[in-house]
Amino acid sequence: MPDRFAQKLLTWYDQHGRHDLPWHHNQNAYRVWVSEIMLQQTQVATVIPYFEAFMARFPDVQALASAPVDDVLSHWSGLGYYARARNIHKAARQVVEEFGGEFPEDQEQLESLTGIGRSTAAAIIAQAFGKRAAILDGNVKRVLARYHAIPGWPGQTKVLKQLWQHAEEHTPDERVRDYTQAIMDLGAMVCTRSRPDCQACPVQPGCTAYAAGETGLYPGSKPKKEKPEKTTWMLILEDREGRILLERRPPSGIWGGLWSLPELDPAYGTEELQEACQQKLGLDCAEPELIAGFRHTFSHYHLHIQPARLTVTGQSSVADSDNQRWLHRDQALTAGLPAPIRTLLTQPEQNALL
DNA sequence: AAAACGTGGTT
DNA sequence: TAACCAAGTTT
Incomplete structure (x- = not known):
């Protein structure tokens, strides 16, 4: 049975999605990779100027691999999570030395690169290579937690496992590139953290949380701790x-x-x-x-x-x-x-x- | 499994 | 003002 979820999402995306972010142009594995790393726990608007400057200075993986790490760090200054900068530099060298300068198209090999985890590897496979792979970022977690009314905080292994399960189920064989972007756009523009616009949502009819009037309960919030x-x-x-x-x-x-x-x-x-x-x-x-x-x-x-x-x-x-x-x-x-x-x-x- | 890891926007 | 958290990964 075809998953209507993906179809409805794609139809919505064609009309309302974001189609011209900087990393959508001249799309290749390198550009997708850099954007994905920068976008980890970082908002799109924050990333854009950094992405442009980074690409101007390091236009391809060879340029990045041969640059001094200090250059990379200075281009990351102000972005935060600086391990990403050290890792992206190291990974560029891995790509050059272990993969002849070409990004592997295999999930496991991508995940062997420092700083690339399950979701980032999937994003590269789907966005750059157009091959089927399920992503699970903050947007997708929110959409799926609501759609399936999954209780609990996504930081818990049990919750995360369910979310990955649903993410895999919904990912279509066709148009994965668009689907991947579509579900992130839905989370960013419609199924937002606070005050989601359920009237504009293409998958509202199947949404369990919406049916129960409990979109606010999902995803569960992180347990709070005292900051020393x-x-x-x-x-x-x-x-x-x-x-x-x-x-x-x-x-x-x-x-x-x-x-x-x-x-x-x-x-x-x-x-x-x-x-x-x-x-x-x-x-x-x-x-x-x-x-x-x-x-x-x-x-x-x-x-x-x-x-x-x-x-x-x-x-x-x-x-x-x-x-x-x-x-x-x-x-x-x-x-x-x-x-x-x-x-x-x-x-x-x-x-x-x- | 849980904590560490940054910064800026939003509520 | 301050909690909350965003295109997560590593240890």
Whole structure:
């Protein structure tokens, strides 16, 4: 029995879907891949300018593979989830070395590439190769959770398994490319998180949640947890030439691999800052000047950032290396900084804690 | 299995 | 103001 779900969706898509997003033009596996990675947990409007700039700088997988990772990171600066940038660079090299520069069309081989999971692999297969594969992103989860009234939070394995099951069932053999885009568009434009426009929905007649008047119950919400509060010193170390010291952050953890300001343990008191700079960095500094601290909220904790400005008085004993660089402000801003650090350096007053 | 991983928009 | 969360994957 043919699945009417897909047919109705496709008819709706022809009239109302989004047909000209940047990655729909000159569509190939590389462009689909880059867009899919950028779009992970990131809204379309946010991605568009990043996608355009990224494509201009890295037009194909060879260009990306042969670029320095710092170039990739700087193009990712402000997008968040920087593991994606490290992974996309690594995966580009995998494609060149293990697959001769051509993306494999096989789901399992695609998933062997760093940063490509089940849904992203399926998106590439469907969008770039036009072959049947089921995706399950946030939009599809919402549509299917409502259509089939699946209780529970999709983060639970049991719920996720059911959703994948339905995603597979609904995916048609024909027009997979359009279907994949259609179901995401439906979730983004009609079956929205709040106030879904059920009157405009092509699959409303079969929707279990709508029939019960309970679209608001699906998908189940994530259990909430307390966000821990953390604190750190952020040092704006300025030498006699007006340059600022940047440090590369560790490859894992928050802002992994990005350039940022040197941090110091919050256990140090204000009066111990000078000494700590001498001990940990070998830098002689004048009295620290505290500037407006602020709280930055991540998805899983709050971070109190307390910036301190210190002028380096002696000869700088820190030479440029792979992990430390002295840069003038303008250069520093092009280095690929985390968004809050960029704000701190450009408009420190904006963060002021009241 | 659950936590980690960012930022900006929406409510 | 702050919770909630978006074209998820990795550990």
